[in-house]
Amino acid sequence: MYQVRHASRSTFVPIRQLDYHVREWGDPVGGQPPLVLVHGWMDVSASWQFMVDALDTQRHIVAPDWRGFGLTQHKPPSPDSYWFPDYLADLDCLLDQVAGDQPVDLVGHSMGGNVAMMYGGVRPERIRRLINLEGFGLPATRPAQAPERYSKWIDQIKALQRGEVDLKSYDSANGVARRLMKTNPRLPADKAAWLAQHWAAPDAQGRWVILGEPAHKIISAHLYQLDEALAIYGRISAPVLSITASDDSLGQWWKGQYNLTQYQDRLRAVPRLQQAVVQDAGHMMHHDQPNELARLIEDFLAQPD
Structure with a gap:
């Protein structure tokens, strides 16, 4: 560590x-x-x-x-x-x-x-x-993109409400660390293990969940x-x-x-x-x-x- x-x-x-x-x-x-x-x-x-x-x-x-x-x-x-x-x-x-x-x-x-x-x-x-x-x-961006952007924003909000937008969970802190190293191959194992403890936390079922709310994945309504x-x-x-x-x-x-x-x-x-x-x-x-x-x-x- x-x-x-x-x-x-x-x-x-x-x-x-x-x-x-x-x-x-x-x-x-x-x-x-x-x-x-x-x-x-x-x-x-x-x-x-x-x-x-x-x-x-x-x-x-x-x-x-x-x-x-x-x-x-x-x-x-x-x-x-x-x-x-x-x-x-x-x-x-x-x-x-x-x-x-x-x-x-x-x-x-x-x-x-x-x-x-x-x-x-x-x-x-x-x-x-x-x-x-x-x-x-x-x-x-161009103003002509606005109608499609608003439509996409609404669709994504509905998907979130249906439970279709979520953040991936992991079986352990080691799983989180491996994900961090996969995303950034330069990240050494000791730093990944330390960062995983702060980047995620176990839920009630013991799964390690990223400390971020799924709504962050919803596209901005504004161009x-x-x-x-x-x-x-x-x-x-x-x-x-x-x-x-x-x-x-x-x-x-x-x-x-x-x-x-x-x-x-x-x-x-x-x-x-x-x-x-x-x-x-x-x-x-x-x-x-x-x-x-x-x-x-x-x-x-x-x-x-």
């Missing part, structure tokens, strides 16, 4: 009618902004542990489980779909409690990177530094608005570091519908942008190369204002 260097502590914070699970490392230091880490889709706050262990600097680090993930669960009845703007409001309310009026250093991975980028333009005064780990956004995203990017006042992995995850996912060149074009809207690449890494770069990623983040955060 992976041996943790810097143990976290768990707290539950009241945010918008939810008991939000928040993982913390270190203690607040006067005058130093907290480092806030926000995870991606179907992930949990514990996913940051390997990178936190690789950091040299002593920081107050805060990492929430997004609503409907990890230990931030709705009381029944659970929602039948999720809305992206809720993440922005949740993050804003969290920062009220952990940072007050002090700007924070914000790191987001994947979906969390998308949240971080949008939040950075919506609340630019609240961010000192922003680091986006493959928060690519989505392919551009991704590229013009809106670019307008928000243009309002980010903090320096931004965009980090991608050497593996082209975007090309694997979208099969030509959206590519890295288009992503780089979008980043031109960001006023104060730096970019870096983590070698020998896939989308889960904070698992694949936590030491290299930690160095990139520390160097960026240490740059003079």
Whole structure:
């Protein structure tokens, strides 16, 4: 089993009618902004542990489980779909409690990177530094796609109500670990075994179930608005570091519908942008190369204002 260097502590914070699970490392230091880490889709706050262990600097680090993930669960009845703007409001309310009026250093991975980028333009005064780990956004859309999108959203909600949408369960924590290693062949067995204990939990029948609500699999009713995203990017006042992995995850996912060149074009809207690449890494770069990623983040955060 992976041996943790810097143990976290768990707290539950009241945010918008939810008991939000928040993982913390270190203690607040006067005058130093907290480092806030926000995870991606179907992930949990514990996913940051390997990178936190690789950091040299002593920081107050805060990492929430997004609503409907990890230990931030709705009381029944659970929602039948999720809305992206809720993440922005949740993050804003969290920062009220952990940072007050002090700007924070914000790191987001994947979906969390998308949240971080949008939040950075919506609340630019609240961010000192922003680091986006493959928060690519989505392919551009056209208004003509809206009727089919709404229809698909309704159909998927009905399927969820019929019990046809669910998350896979496993016979043991070892089964979860094997799934994690299958998804990411670079993930060592000791890290997979440790992460499995946080990524899933046994149910009443003893089956290990992913700590995420099935409604996260329901497609968004709203089309991704590229013009809106670019307008928000243009309002980010903090320096931004965009980090991608050497593996082209975007090309694997979208099969030509959206590519890295288009992503780089979008980043031109960001006023104060730096970019870096983590070698020998896939989308889960904070698992694949936590030491290299930690160095990139520390160097960026240490740059003079």
